[in-house]
Amino acid sequence: MRKIFVREEWCLGCHLCEYHCANANLGNGDMAKALKGRRINPRITVEDDGRICFAVSCRHCTEPDCKKSCISGAISVVDGVVQVDQDKCVGCYTCILACPYGTIQPNAEGHVVQKCELCLQNGCEPACVSHCPNRAIIYEQEGVSA
Amino acid sequence: MKHVIIGNSTAAVGCVEGIRRVNRTDDIVLIADESHHTYARPLISYLLAGKTDKERMKYRKDDFYEVNGVTSLLGKTAVSIDPAKNTVTLDSGEAVGYDNLLVATGASPVFFPAEGLAQVKPAHTFTTLDDADALLKCVRESTRVLIVGAGLIGLKCAEGLRARTTHVAVVDLAPIVLSSMLKPAPAEIMQAHLEQNGVELHLGTSVKAFRPDEARHGAYFAELQNGESLGFDVLVYAAGVRANIQLVKDAGGACGRGITVDAFGQTSLPQVYAAGDCTESTDVCTGQRKVMALLPNAYMQGEAAGMHMAAAGAPLPCQPLGLIPENAIGFFGKHILSAGVYFEDGADGIYEDFDGGSYRCFYYDKTAQRLRGYILMDCPQRAGIYTALIRNGTQLPEEQFLQLRREPGLIAFPSQARIDILRKKEVAQ
Numbered sequence: 212m213r214k215i216f217v218r219e220e221w222c223l224g225c226h227l228c229e230y231h232c233a234n235a236n237l238g239n240g241d242m243a244k245a246l247k248g249r250r251i252n253p254r255i256t257v258e259d260d261g262r263i264c265f266a267v268s269c270r271h272c273t274e275p276d277c278k279k280s281c282i283s284g285a286i287s288v289v290d291g292v293v294q295v296d297q298d299k300c301v302g303c304y305t306c307i308l309a310c311p312y313g314t315i316q317p318n319a320e321g322h323v324v325q326k327c328e329l330c331l332q333n334g335c336e337p338a339c340v341s342h343c344p345n346r347a348i349i350y351e352q353e354g355v356s357a
Numbered sequence: 358m359k360h361v362i363i364g365n366s367t368a369a370v371g372c373v374e375g376i377r378r379v380n381r382t383d384d385i386v387l388i389a390d391e392s393h394h395t396y397a398r399p400l401i402s403y404l405l406a407g408k409t410d411k412e413r414m415k416y417r418k419d420d421f422y423e424v425n426g427v428t429s430l431l432g433k434t435a436v437s438i439d440p441a442k443n444t445v446t447l448d449s450g451e452a453v454g455y456d457n458l459l460v461a462t463g464a465s466p467v468f469f470p471a472e473g474l475a476q477v478k479p480a481h482t483f484t485t486l487d488d489a490d491a492l493l494k495c496v497r498e499s500t501r502v503l504i505v506g507a508g509l510i511g512l513k514c515a516e517g518l519r520a521r522t523t524h525v526a527v528v529d530l531a532p533i534v535l536s537s538m539l540k541p542a543p544a545e546i547m548q549a550h551l552e553q554n555g556v557e558l559h560l561g562t563s564v565k566a567f568r569p570d571e572a573r574h575g576a577y578f579a580e581l582q583n584g585e586s587l588g589f590d591v592l593v594y595a596a597g598v599r600a601n602i603q604l605v606k607d608a609g610g611a612c613g614r615g616i617t618v619d620a621f622g623q624t625s626l627p628q629v630y631a632a633g634d635c636t637e638s639t640d641v642c643t644g645q646r647k648v649m650a651l652l653p654n655a656y657m658q659g660e661a662a663g664m665h666m667a668a669a670g671a672p673l674p675c676q677p678l679g680l681i682p683e684n685a686i687g688f689f690g691k692h693i694l695s696a697g698v699y700f701e702d703g704a705d706g707i708y709e710d711f712d713g714g715s716y717r718c719f720y721y722d723k724t725a726q727r728l729r730g731y732i733l734m735d736c737p738q739r740a741g742i743y744t745a746l747i748r749n750g751t752q753l754p755e756e757q758f759l760q761l762r763r764e765p766g767l768i769a770f771p772s773q774a775r776i777d778i779l780r781k782k783e784v785a786q
Contacts, residue, residue, distance in 0.1 A: 279656045282399045284417055
């Protein structure tokens, strides 16, 4: 399967991936209209301490601690993609406690969790990848040279 | 090869999935006294609150047993294990033979004796779907509920029932709520939050005696040690649980407070494994043996046991389990996440931060340069980064710890560790 990988040395810390992620998960409308003046809640996080910056989102682990820890059976792996069934999720945050990379978040209302599902549910290529101006975020087959 | 599983909850499901990761054809027989399809046990409080329903709280899909080739014997109770003959005897008298056995019998509520308790009919408990159903049937808007126990089970029950009645009182001998999980300062914050949400708390006292209310049929009084008297209609006992060890103990297996298991779930009996709330295992962050009756541990133990059962001695691509106490729980929208140990009062390296309504506590062991535990209240963001550091016993220089204390992030990790996590690993052709 294809996964998202991050090349820290190319990241400019522009945070565009966070905006495009939030926008894609709100339906891919006009980004300025959708996000201007709002606090965004993206599924990808840019870490930046002024010296180092990079983005991090779900690694779609082959041994997903989040799935094993989910108290409601809401997290499953479908064709290698770790997915949350928000209808089953009760927002207990055990998966947030368990994810070693910190890539699961409460949704905007805090009643359920959300995570990167590779934009499969948004009907597009991962928005963070397609809008990264520096190709610091790539979407490629695991373990195969491009 | 025939694998028999006693239990049908988290550890049992983990075992089925563990077996099937290794082997698609071995026979699996699952025995459970409850007749329900596997369900998410901690969701019973969300069922009371109307936040889920029986369909959505199924822990796995309807075809789980069929897809995994499991013969399910639901509604049958295992009454004994014969480790010499490799058989489990059911309440029907039927004997089920096994090559490998997993005991995942969970834990049962305990009743502390109080005068007049036998007169209170029924005295509810709150660990199963049937328990939740029984409460749904008898709690109406005006029902006065008394819960004995302000631990995780009692308070989740209180939260669920507050959606149905305005009268929920909780009594606990401990002076603070969630005494097994919280330090006093965050417990006070949570106590105030529970009270704001209409849960009446009576802490630092216990029930001396129950007596019927002569004036109201089906109503009672609880006389407390502190002299107060509380009227109630429905009683829920949530004063703790005890691991169900009897089957293994009677068969001669080693037990402490739980069934003794190693890092792969093996008991002292040959071909007999155990997992979940019925077990006692090693907490890798302290090296102590304890009952860590928490759902993530139950799944991981069950899965590891299943993989070993199916591998029949062949090497496996998995590490021994690194179990630690870890728990996420919320009441009325206020969330607490915790992992590891953080009760070393007075110990060097306890860091507490209050910020508005949120609270963070870390226990950083300066000598060993390791994070040992944390409690986070209302700041769950990226907590798993801390959990992994504790579980893996990662060496963490103080400067890195202080950076992580301010904000969890992979940025505090050495460059190579980040690259390993984030970058594609090219495979040589």
